Amino acid sequence: MKAILFVDDHEVLARLSCEILEIQGYRAVNAFSAEEALTKFEDEEFDILVTDFRMPGMNGIELARKVHEKRPALPVILVTGYDRIDCGKDAAVCLLKENLFPALLENIQRCLDIAELDFAKQAKIA
Secondary structure (H helix, E strand, C coil): CCEEEEECCCHHHHHHHHHHHHHCCCEEEEECCHHHHHHHHHHCCCCEEEEECCCCCCCHHHHHHHHHHHCCCCCEEEEECCCCCCCHHHCCEEEEHHHHHHHHHHHHHHHHHHHHHHHHHHHHHC
């Protein structure tokens, strides 16, 4: 079962999103700040990070960069309630909260498929 860390300072959105992700067959864990997310990354293994862009203390791109210091290949999906953000190489995609589902589910599957293909290519090289 693939594990997703969903980070958003709006607790209701984070909890509801995790419930939807669990219904879809994922193990979903929420965090309500970037700092809490970093702690959870130290304690658990995740296959993908979904994070809000605007949060107090550390934004989603800063969080993605910190996570990528330890897990450079971890897929990140950025979510925002504002205009789309150019996330460069720090995130695979940026989604608007107003249309979060089913776009989030589609992009999670796409990111996981790409990660599995990359892993298979690396295994063949080694």
